[in-house]
Amino acid sequence: DxxxxxxxxxxxxxxxxxxxxxxxxxxxxFDYFLWYKKYPAEGPTFLISISSIKDKNEDxxxxxxxxKSAKHLSLHIVPSQPGDSAVYFCAASATGGFKTIFGAGxxxxxxx
Amino acid sequence: DAGITQSPRHKVTETxxxxxxxxxxxxxxxxxxxxxxxxxxxxxxIHYSYGVKDTDKGxxxxxxxxxxxxxxxxxxxxxxxxxxxxxVYFCAISESGGLGNEQFFGPGTRLTVL
Numbered sequence: 131d132x133x134x135x136x137x138x139x140x141x142x143x144x145x146x147x148x149x150x151x152x153x154x155x156x157x158x159x160f161d162y163f164l165w166y167k168k169y170p171a172e173g174p175t176f177l178i179s180i181s182s183i184k185d186k187n188e189d190x191x192x193x194x195x196x197x198k199s200a201k202h203l204s205l206h207i208v209p210s211q212p213g214d215s216a217v218y219f220c221a222a223s224a225t226g227g228f229k230t231i232f233g234a235g236x237x238x239x240x241x242x
Numbered sequence: 243d244a245g246i247t248q249s250p251r252h253k254v255t256e257t258x259x260x261x262x263x264x265x266x267x268x269x270x271x272x273x274x275x276x277x278x279x280x281x282x283x284x285x286x287x288i289h290y291s292y293g294v295k296d297t298d299k300g301x302x303x304x305x306x307x308x309x310x311x312x313x314x315x316x317x318x319x320x321x322x323x324x325x326x327x328x329x330v331y332f333c334a335i336s337e338s339g340g341l342g343n344e345q346f347f348g349p350g351t352r353l354t355v356l
Contacts (some may be wrong), residue, residue, distance in 0.1 A: 136284075146322060162345065173332050173347030174285070192303075193243065219284055228292055229300065230274065234284040 133157045134222050136233035143240050149207040151236050153220030156201065160222040165194060165205050165231070168217045177218070178205070210240045245269055246348040248333050254354045261320040263351050265333030267313075273336045274316040275300075275345065276308060278329040285332065291316055323355045 135154045141186035143149045153163075165173040180187040180194045181202065187194050193206045207214055220233040245268030255261050265274060271291055277285040277300075287300030289308040297308050305327060307319045320327055330352050336346040 134284075139282075162343075166347075171350075173334075173349050176344040177348070179344065217303055221285075222325070223251065228290055228343075231287075232277075232285040233300075234282055 131232070134220055134231045136185040136218075136220050138236050139234070140189045140237040140239065143238065145212055145242050146209045147241055148203075149205075149210045149214065149238055149240065151202045151205040151220075151238065152219050153205075153233055154201055154202075155222050157222070157224070157231075158201070159224040159227075160231075161183045161225055163194070163196060163203050165192075165222060166217065166219040166232075169234070172220060173240050175193075188189045202232075207238075210238075212240050212242050214238060215240045245321050246333060246335055246346060248331075248348040248351050250351060252352050254356065255323050256356050258322050261353065263318045263325050263331055263353070265318070265332075265348060267316075268275045268333060269340045269346070270313060270325065271335040271337050271346075272313075273338070273343065274310065275334040276306070276316065276318045277334065277338075278302065278327075279332060279350075280329050280346055286319065288331075298325075323353075323356050327353065328355045329353060 158232045163178040167177045168174040196203045211228045219234045223230045249264045255322045275290040276288040286302045291297045291310040332346040336343040
């Protein structure tokens with residue numbers, strides 16, 4: 131039973147356009163959400179996070195939106211660049227817990 | 243970059259042999275984690291540690307054991323490797339274990355069990 135779901139295995143976007151990566155979760159105890167980016171043959175790197183007390187967090191070209199009632203979050207990348215081509219993992223954790231649960235990932239292709 | 247190294251980076255072994263993967267950090271972070279990455283499953287937690295000699299199981303702990311005798315080292319052992327344990331293994335560290343626990347990952351170990 132996947133508690134964090136990324137239903138799109140891949141996404142292709144033109145350079146300069148917006149990339150929207152989606153993530154759904156089922157555990158209502160989750161109150162902190164993170165996105166990680168992973169290039170081939172490297173470990174994942176932290177990208178951006180959001181606490182459940184917020185509905186939006188922005189960092190440069192990256193914005194994460196959280197809809198708690200729908201148990202849904204999304205990562206927006208504007209404008210998309212070829213260097214953004216990577217696998218993006220959505221992750222969630224709960225206060226007092228030591229575990230972070232990851233989604234299966236979405237592979238983003240940004241075409242020049 | 244956070245100082246995390248994993249060794250070996252690549253390993254090919256045969257079914258039934260023991261295998262130990264090592265994670266070493268120079269950040270003095272309290273929390274350490276072992277994940278495996280498989281297509282369609284993302285990153286799944288095997289075991290984690292919240293201090294020296296303090297470890298606990300993750301989602302997919304069967305067939306794996308861990309040890310942490312020093313803050314900087316976290317070992318993952320496959321007592322008798324099976325083909326289903328062919329995967330890419332990542333170690334991660336974090337300063338805090340709960341809310342806000344952004345994790346820093348090592349470069350990974352690709353393990354093939356024949």
